[in-house]
Amino acid sequence: MNSNPLPVNSSRLGGCTLTGALSVTSRICDAATIVHGPKGCSHHNFSLLHATWLDNDEVLLPDLVSTGLTEQDIVFGGESALRTALDKAAGRDVKAVFVLSTCIVETIGDDVEAVCEQEYGIPVIHIPTAGFLGGTFQDGVNNALITLAGSADPCALINGVNIIGEMNLEYEVAENYAEIARLLGCLGLPVSLRFVHDIPFDRISRLGAAQLNLLRNPALVPVGQYLEERFGTPFIPSFPHGLSDTIAFLESVARCCGIDGHKAVERERALQTEMIAAFGDLHGSRATLGNTWPGLEGLVAAEELAGVLGISPNGGGEIRLPVSPAVGTAGLRRMLHRWRRAIHA
Amino acid sequence: MPECDNPLWPCAMTGAAACLAGFDGVAVIIHGSSGCYYYPTTLLHAPLHGTFILENEVIFGSEDRLREVIGGLAGTGKRIAVVTTCVPAILGEDIQSMLADFDVILVDSPGFSGDVETGYANALSRLGPQIDLSTEGVNIDGACLFDPFSCGNVQEILRLFTMASVPAGTIFCQDRLEKVYHTAPWTVSTNADFPSGTGNVLGGTLGFDAIRATFYKIGDHIEEADIDPVLRDVRQQEERVVRACDKYLQRYDPPAAAIFAGNSYALFAAEVLHRFLDAEICCIGTRNMPGASPFPVKRTDGISQVNELLKAYTPDLVIGSSFERVISKDIAFVGIIPPLRGTVRLSPTPLAGVNGTLFLIEQVLNACMDRKA
Numbered sequence: 035m036n037s038n039p040l041p042v043n044s045s046r047l048g049g050c051t052l053t054g055a056l057s058v059t060s061r062i063c064d065a066a067t068i069v070h071g072p073k074g075c076s077h078h079n080f081s082l083l084h085a086t087w088l089d090n091d092e093v094l095l096p097d098l099v100s101t102g103l104t105e106q107d108i109v110f111g112g113e114s115a116l117r118t119a120l121d122k123a124a125g126r127d128v129k130a131v132f133v134l135s136t137c138i139v140e141t142i143g144d145d146v147e148a149v150c151e152q153e154y155g156i157p158v159i160h161i162p163t164a165g166f167l168g169g170t171f172q173d174g175v176n177n178a179l180i181t182l183a184g185s186a187d188p189c190a191l192i193n194g195v196n197i198i199g200e201m202n203l204e205y206e207v208a209e210n211y212a213e214i215a216r217l218l219g220c221l222g223l224p225v226s227l228r229f230v231h232d233i234p235f236d237r238i239s240r241l242g243a244a245q246l247n248l249l250r251n252p253a254l255v256p257v258g259q260y261l262e263e264r265f266g267t268p269f270i271p272s273f274p275h276g277l278s279d280t281i282a283f284l285e286s287v288a289r290c291c292g293i294d295g296h297k298a299v300e301r302e303r304a305l306q307t308e309m310i311a312a313f314g315d316l317h318g319s320r321a322t323l324g325n326t327w328p329g330l331e332g333l334v335a336a337e338e339l340a341g342v343l344g345i346s347p348n349g350g351g352e353i354r355l356p357v358s359p360a361v362g363t364a365g366l367r368r369m370l371h372r373w374r375r376a377i378h379a
Numbered sequence: 380m381p382e383c384d385n386p387l388w389p390c391a392m393t394g395a396a397a398c399l400a401g402f403d404g405v406a407v408i409i410h411g412s413s414g415c416y417y418y419p420t421t422l423l424h425a426p427l428h429g430t431f432i433l434e435n436e437v438i439f440g441s442e443d444r445l446r447e448v449i450g451g452l453a454g455t456g457k458r459i460a461v462v463t464t465c466v467p468a469i470l471g472e473d474i475q476s477m478l479a480d481f482d483v484i485l486v487d488s489p490g491f492s493g494d495v496e497t498g499y500a501n502a503l504s505r506l507g508p509q510i511d512l513s514t515e516g517v518n519i520d521g522a523c524l525f526d527p528f529s530c531g532n533v534q535e536i537l538r539l540f541t542m543a544s545v546p547a548g549t550i551f552c553q554d555r556l557e558k559v560y561h562t563a564p565w566t567v568s569t570n571a572d573f574p575s576g577t578g579n580v581l582g583g584t585l586g587f588d589a590i591r592a593t594f595y596k597i598g599d600h601i602e603e604a605d606i607d608p609v610l611r612d613v614r615q616q617e618e619r620v621v622r623a624c625d626k627y628l629q630r631y632d633p634p635a636a637a638i639f640a641g642n643s644y645a646l647f648a649a650e651v652l653h654r655f656l657d658a659e660i661c662c663i664g665t666r667n668m669p670g671a672s673p674f675p676v677k678r679t680d681g682i683s684q685v686n687e688l689l690k691a692y693t694p695d696l697v698i699g700s701s702f703e704r705v706i707s708k709d710i711a712f713v714g715i716i717p718p719l720r721g722t723v724r725l726s727p728t729p730l731a732g733v734n735g736t737l738f739l740i741e742q743v744l745n746a747c748m749d750r751k752a
Contacts (some may be wrong), residue, residue, distance in 0.1 A: 089720075
């Protein structure tokens with residue numbers, strides 16, 4: 035009797051832990067990451083990171099080192115290859131080395147932690163990953179963030195908000211960050227630390243200084259809870275999606291930081307009204323919201339937007355909703371341009 | 380194999396998937412984790428299936444899971460091919476016996492067994508192409524979904540075949556599966572790094588000289604072939620290339636080029652640049668094992684090796700992938716191998732055939748002139 039879950043089971047389709055962790059460690063700009071496994075695992079991720087960075091106009095390459103395990107290493111163990119790679123990486127001009135393992139290394143039972151505990155002259159940080167044996171892509175992200183956070187100590191508070199767990203592989207990561215920075219700016223709050231997006235290793239020490247941690251999405255709640263326990267920093271579980279959610283977000287941030295947000299909320303409502311008026315030509319249109327990907331938050335936000343615009347949700351062409359729900363008012367505006375194309379097609 | 384900074388070339392599993400997924404009538408299952416599935420899926424732009432195995436299958440065995448996924452594909456009319464990844468390959472399961480009651484092509488091609496070419500060749504040998512002497516025409520080999528120029532290459536060679544009244548045999552690997560078992564006795568190549576090993580090879584199609592030589596042989600062996608239209612086209616287009624390159628050389632010095640590619644494409648680019656632009660070929664870095672070459676060549680499969688060559692030779696033209704484009708910064712760049720990220724490519728473009736050489740030259744001249752301006 036086969037009791038295995040079907041491929042639709044989310045844990046099967048949850049992606050690779052290694053990729054999740056690499057999406058974090060590769061954004062620490064003065065560190066190297068060792069991928070302990072066959073070269074193919076490193077190449078796959080190197081190529082993926084390269085693609086997403088170029089998509090974001092970042093003409094850089096991630097700094098990955100593969101231990102290049104061969105069939106012989108698989109048979110006799112790969113710890114020696116890891117030591118060699120660590121010696122090489124530690125000899126470079128980097129502030130830290132992260133070590134990530136792969137499925138095959140977990141299967142053959144290399145003691146990665148023991149190899150990493152040896153002295154290499156710079157911090158060597160082992161982040162638990164093991165491809166599918168380590169969980170999902172999101173587990174890799176969370177493990178990496180929590181492990182890195184463990185290297186920071188509590189410190190004095192400053193005026194500012196940390197952004198936690200930006201989705202570094204998404205196409206519009208820069209635009210989403212810009213929108214969040216704008217919304218926080220409306221409340222007079224600067225971004226303290228992008229944990230982790232293009233920061234030097236030693237900036238992690240300031241992780242505990244923010245008034246508030248803003249998580250990219252609710253899947254990061256375990257990270258938010260860890261940071262709250264370690265530093266006492268409260269968190270908001272997600273970037274805002276939708277008209278009313280963006281307003282609620284401003285109110286929540288203001289409340290958490292103990293500031294008066296009424297004027298910022300009024301200005302944002304006015305901005306949203308102006309945006310809706312600019313898409314007044316869509317009023318009375320018919321369209322079907324394609325809901326293959328966006329999840330409940332994205333669908334709720336889209337239905338609210340369609341209702342405000344007077345778009346009938348039955349019939350008409352299909353509006354494809356984005357994989358990641360649009361962030362803030364600016365994200366909705368960009369989405370509405372795509373809706374206009376679909377409705378007028 | 381030593382450690383490697385930023386490995387530049389995909390693994391054998393990807394190569395096997397690229398081979399098999401090129402055939403209409405094959406349903407390819409990647410037997411491994413979701414991570415191993417997603418990369419070839421995004422790279423090859425082909426429908427692949429996966430077992431997406433989890434820890435319990437590693438501990439208790441993957442047979443049930445594999446049979447479940449195969450069962451889901453039964454009735455589609457497609458031949459099922461299973462490609463094993465690293466972890467299933469070392470679990471010690473006898474997958475062949477497990478699947479004895481299914482008509483399945485099993486390709487044991489874990490990532491640690493080699494590079495993309497190894498997996499491609501392994502998968503092709505498992506398919507077992509067979510020559511059918513009653514099949515007319517000439518096979519085309521070297522097509523690989525991994526290669527962004529593959530589709531353009533095939534279209535271009537089919538165009539030349541049409542001009543020469545030569546029927547196409549089997550296209551490796553971009554054809555209907557049943558044609559693998561009825562291949563023509565003759566073959567031409569579009570990319571010698573991905574040979575089919577099937578039929579007598581009449582030659583390659585990279586560069587005007589190769590096209591000419593190959594079509595002369597086609598004329599010798601294929602009775603109904605009329606190669607004159609192809610030879611005329613080669614002559615006319617070669618003249619256009621000569622004029623364009625001479626015009627460039629009236630104003631500019633020849634480029635000093637560093638070329639990074641698979642051995643076959645790298646030598647093609649070097650010969651074209653040397654011949655038409657009198658370019659200095661500073662160095663060739665091949666992703667795979669280099670072959671005989673009149674130019675300096677060494678294997679470069681990590682980004683640090685590419686960096687070393689670029690620092691040593693300071694070329695003013697770099698040919699390679701978008702990896703090289705990133706580290707070349709302001710140097711003129713032309714992309715001929717994957718990945719070619721950060722640029723929108725929608726139309727099929729060849730490197731092989733007459734139009735392939737035209738494409739390469741126009742890209743090189745435009746890139747060089749843009750930098751001179």
